Amino acid sequence: xxxxxxxxxxxxxxxxxxxxxxxxxxxxxxxxxxxxxxxxxxxxxxxxxxxxxxxxxxxxxxxxxxxxxxxxxxxxxxxxxxxxxxxxxxxxxxxxxxxxxxxxxxxxxxxxxxxxxxxxxxxxxxxxxxxxxxxxxxxxxxxxxxxxxxxxxxxxxxxxxxxxxxxxxxxxxxxxxxxxxxxxxxxxxxxxxxxxxxxxxxxxxxxxxxxxxxxxxxxxxxxxxxxxxxxxxxxxxxxxxxxxxxxxxxxxxxxxxxxxxxxxxxxxxxxxxxxxxxxxxxxxxxxxxxxxxxxxxxxxxxxxxxxxxxxxxxxxxxxxxxxxxxxxxxxxxxxxxxxxxxxxxxxxxxxxxxxxxxxxxxxxxxxxxxxxxxxxxxxxxxxxxxxxxxxxxxxxxxxxxxxxxxxxxxxxxxxxxxxxxxxxxxxxxxxxxxxxxxxxxxxxxxxxxxxxxxxxxxxxxxxxxxxxxxxxxxxxxxxxxxxxxxxxxxxxxxxxxxxxxxxxxxxxxxxxxxxxxxxxxxxxxxxxxxxxxxxxxxxxxxxxxxxxxxxxxxxxxxxxxxxxxxxxxxxxxxxxxxxxxxxxxxxxxxxxxxxxxxxxxxxxxxxxxxxxxxxxxxxxxxxxxxxxxxxxxxxxxxxxxxxxxxxxxxxxxxxxxxxxxxxxxxxxxxxxxxx
Numbered sequence: 001x002x003x004x005x006x007x008x009x010x011x012x013x014x015x016x017x018x019x020x021x022x023x024x025x026x027x028x029x030x031x032x033x034x035x036x037x038x039x040x041x042x043x044x045x046x047x048x049x050x051x052x053x054x055x056x057x058x059x060x061x062x063x064x065x066x067x068x069x070x071x072x073x074x075x076x077x078x079x080x081x082x083x084x085x086x087x088x089x090x091x092x093x094x095x096x097x098x099x100x101x102x103x104x105x106x107x108x109x110x111x112x113x114x115x116x117x118x119x120x121x122x123x124x125x126x127x128x129x130x131x132x133x134x135x136x137x138x139x140x141x142x143x144x145x146x147x148x149x150x151x152x153x154x155x156x157x158x159x160x161x162x163x164x165x166x167x168x169x170x171x172x173x174x175x176x177x178x179x180x181x182x183x184x185x186x187x188x189x190x191x192x193x194x195x196x197x198x199x200x201x202x203x204x205x206x207x208x209x210x211x212x213x214x215x216x217x218x219x220x221x222x223x224x225x226x227x228x229x230x231x232x233x234x235x236x237x238x239x240x241x242x243x244x245x246x247x248x249x250x251x252x253x254x255x256x257x258x259x260x261x262x263x264x265x266x267x268x269x270x271x272x273x274x275x276x277x278x279x280x281x282x283x284x285x286x287x288x289x290x291x292x293x294x295x296x297x298x299x300x301x302x303x304x305x306x307x308x309x310x311x312x313x314x315x316x317x318x319x320x321x322x323x324x325x326x327x328x329x330x331x332x333x334x335x336x337x338x339x340x341x342x343x344x345x346x347x348x349x350x351x352x353x354x355x356x357x358x359x360x361x362x363x364x365x366x367x368x369x370x371x372x373x374x375x376x377x378x379x380x381x382x383x384x385x386x387x388x389x390x391x392x393x394x395x396x397x398x399x400x401x402x403x404x405x406x407x408x409x410x411x412x413x414x415x416x417x418x419x420x421x422x423x424x425x426x427x428x429x430x431x432x433x434x435x436x437x438x439x440x441x442x443x444x445x446x447x448x449x450x451x452x453x454x455x456x457x458x459x460x461x462x463x464x465x466x467x468x469x470x471x472x473x474x475x476x477x478x479x480x481x482x483x484x485x486x487x488x489x490x491x492x493x494x495x496x497x498x499x500x501x502x503x504x505x506x507x508x509x510x511x512x513x514x515x516x517x518x519x520x521x522x523x524x525x526x527x528x529x530x531x532x533x534x535x536x537x538x539x540x541x542x543x544x545x546x547x548x549x550x551x552x553x554x555x556x557x558x559x560x561x562x563x564x565x566x567x568x569x570x571x572x573x574x575x576x577x578x579x580x581x582x583x584x585x586x587x588x589x590x591x592x593x594x595x596x597x598x599x600x601x602x603x604x605x606x607x608x609x610x611x612x613x614x615x616x617x618x619x620x621x622x623x624x625x626x627x628x629x630x631x632x633x634x635x636x637x638x639x640x641x642x643x644x645x646x647x648x649x650x651x652x653x654x655x656x657x658x659x660x661x662x663x664x665x666x667x668x669x670x671x672x673x674x675x
Contacts, residue, residue: 004075006356007263011077013094016104017112018083021134023049024244032250035069049080051345064094066342074258077358085114085656086440089389089422097298097313099267100128107139110146110622113594113656119154126268128231130238137243140168144186158237160192162252171241171249176220199236200227228266264356275381285316287355293317295373296384302415310367311360319353325373327366329380369421389422391659392437393635396444397462412457416447466636468543469587469662475500476581480574482566492558493566495527497574498551499582509549519555523567527552530571539579587662593631597653602627604648612637
């Protein structure tokens with residue numbers, strides 16, 4: 001493998017809705033750059049991104065996969081991501097490891113739900129976005145409308161850097177080597193170039209003056225620095241046109257990635273943090289190869305035969321085979337025995353990694369998503385902000401099919417969550433159930449299928465109760481004394497707590513305002529532990545409490561009998577009694593839904609949603625001839641929506657849903673829940 005400098009590296013996550021052609025586009029790019037000798041096909045299960053047995057079986061990308069190529073003395077790392085709405089959490093995993101996102105849009109369909117969410121997620125994390133309108137062949141009448149729709153939904157600064165030629169069998173460059181004489185399917189190369197240059201020059205007044213002095217002419221080299229600024233700030237989103245199947249626009253896209261996309265030194269730098277809570281301080285990385293090693297693990301894969309593998313992005317320093325590194329705050333270093341580049345299912349050994357590159361290490365059980373690798377204890381508490389995944393909205397109660405498999409099931413479930421943090425495991429104490437939660441039926445099906453096929457664990461499943469929560473609507477205080485005497489030393493702990501509601505989605509906050517040592521410092525964590533245990537148990541229906549602030553106001557201790565367990569119990573009891581006085585309510589999960597149907601079904605759809613306590617937020621006619629109905633609805637009332645939609649539309653409607661927020665369950669529904 002050739003050696004590259006940090007400036008020659010490009011890192012891109014490839015996102016987009018299923019069917020947009022992400023994996024096929026990567027095949028075309030790899031083939032054009034001679035990184036593969038034969039293009040694989042998604043429909044035949046031979047493409048290089050979808051190499052697992054599950055992906056070959058389902059004909060869909062289900063995991064992030066890693067591919068790379070060398071082109072014009074540059075090294076490009078691609079991360080292919082799943083496009084199914086259920087797997088959007090998995091699609092987010094690579095974002096901390098890249099500078100840019102290649103967002104792929106299907107020209108025949110236009111912007112879809114995952115497309116929107118991916119664009120918003122990329123920009124919220126400061127990533128540069130480049131959009132490829134794929135499947136342009138055969139959709140000559142639609143590409144112009146899709147371009148207009150992109151500008152309408154993502155902003156007028158989404159501008160084409162190339163255009164389909166008049167016969168849609170090629171593209172015309174509008175920026176790097178603009179051909180003013182070429183005929184295009186819509187717009188004009190010179191007009192597109194003027195819009196691009198004007199947008200770039202908005203970031204640099206001095207260059208604007210030079211532009212005017214030179215007769216409104218600047219070279220791409222002169223425009224490079226302000227272009228990178230515009231890309232980094234989101235003031236420019238380049239749009240290009242491709243057909244992966246017909247190899248149209250592939251060379252042009254490679255040129256764009258190499259010459260326009262930022263290298264790791266030009267992109268928005270990651271904001272590392274040292275410490276946690278009130279002690280946390282921002283840390284700037286130097287990205288110098290000579291400095292201390294600082295690498296972030298953003299993907300973990302676990303194989304029963306090869307163990308745990310972590311994929312990391314190196315931000316600073318140089319990692320070489322044989323050197324010793326620490327994982328997070330671990331005191332014991334590990335030796336880098338193997339350093340790898342991933343190319344689909346292949347693991348290629350390399351001797352060294354430089355800042356900006358993406359590599360992998362294996363057989364380290366301590367690796368987890370978010371772990372930081374470093375070579376000095378000075379960086380023990382360095383970390384990146386935690387990636388926020390979509391709230392799980394579907395669940396399955398799981399149990400051992402064979403007696404004695406309970407421990408094995410627990411271990412496998414934890415492995416599934418380690419690989420995919422958008423899955424969650426919870427315990428429904430009220431029902432005595434272990435619940436695996438995810439983004440949808442397919443998400444959970446794939447996870448359980450993997451548990452069976454890869455880890456040889458078979459589970460019984462059952463529909464769990466909806467993931468209701470509890471909260472409070474008012475403030476309250478309560479004082480509780482825990483006292484136990486049964487021979488020998490006793491237990492004594494007394495606390496006074498105040499509970500008050502937090503804004504929806506804020507979770508939990510614990511504050512101590514104890515003065516004078518009425519509750520010794522060493523027992524305050526025990527009080528918080530008791531409160532947290534009580535929050536999990538709930539008060540009204542056994543559902544976990546959330547959005548509550550708890551303040552420890554006062555208490556008492558005993559010089560002999562006070563111990564940690566006494567303050568755990570006192571905290572638990574005081575909290576539960578305070579909650580009873582604070583107007584507790586049950587919260588239900590509300591989901592956002594995007595339903596795509598023909599115009600003649602819209603009335604029936606909106607009526608059905610209204611009868612399910614849902615709200616129709618709006619309708620929009622899309623370029624594919626369907627109407628998108630945007631909806632908010634209680635999850636409990638639309639959990640079987642797939643069946644209902646098929647019945648109403650004769651199987652032609654489509655929908656996606658994701659968690660929006662929790663809201664108070666109406667009293668009528670509370671009574672029905674209790675029956």
